[in-house]
Amino acid sequence: MPRPIVQGSSRARICIASQAPGNRAFQSGIPFQDPSGKRLREWLGLDEPAFYDPDLIAIVPMGACFPGHDAKGGDLPPRRECAETWREPLLAGLPNLELVLLIGQYAQAWHLGRRPGGLTETVARWREIFSESRRPRLLPLPHPSWRNTPWLKKHPWFEAELLPVLREEVARLAGRT
Numbered sequence: 001m002p003r004p005i006v007q008g009s010s011r012a013r014i015c016i017a018s019q020a021p022g023n024r025a026f027q028s029g030i031p032f033q034d035p036s037g038k039r040l041r042e043w044l045g046l047d048e049p050a051f052y053d054p055d056l057i058a059i060v061p062m063g064a065c066f067p068g069h070d071a072k073g074g075d076l077p078p079r080r081e082c083a084e085t086w087r088e089p090l091l092a093g094l095p096n097l098e099l100v101l102l103i104g105q106y107a108q109a110w111h112l113g114r115r116p117g118g119l120t121e122t123v124a125r126w127r128e129i130f131s132e133s134r135r136p137r138l139l140p141l142p143h144p145s146w147r148n149t150p151w152l153k154k155h156p157w158f159e160a161e162l163l164p165v166l167r168e169e170v171a172r173l174a175g176r177t
Helices: 023-028 035-044 080-092 105-112 118-124 126-130 146-154 157-173
Strands: 014-017 057-059 099-103 137-141
Touching: 014 105, 035 146, 035 157, 080 105, 099 105, 099 157, 105 118, 105 137, 118 126, 118 137, 118 157, 126 137, 137 157
Parallel strands: 014 057, 014 099, 099 137
Antiparallel strands: none
């Protein structure tokens, strides 16, 4: 049974454009209420109350419903028709967005178009993407899943260079600077 899981209000300033809710979110109805959410909140420098404040954070996944599991137990990709049907109307209801965090390849492809080099190359070009003149500003990130721990270890520049800028921008938008 479909159970769309999104968060936000017209006052939200930050949007988390993620892949799709996982099984835990499907069961609880709360997005990112798992270890990946803990890691994401650490990346953002936010506690749970701020993260789940719809007037600050909108969570608009590429697929609003849990897509199920693949044969290996991983989550299936988001269903394409979900983004095609709901993404534009949902984003139109968020007129005050200043920052969209593009978490994973599906969100990056939707917002930036397909780019050579895949996720790693796109995230490596974060400075260029973040400094573009478009509004809201975009910032590509890998998924905060534990499955990406090897990626994070292989690319220490992510934590050393990108995360401080991300935390500073989130603090500014949250009115904490």
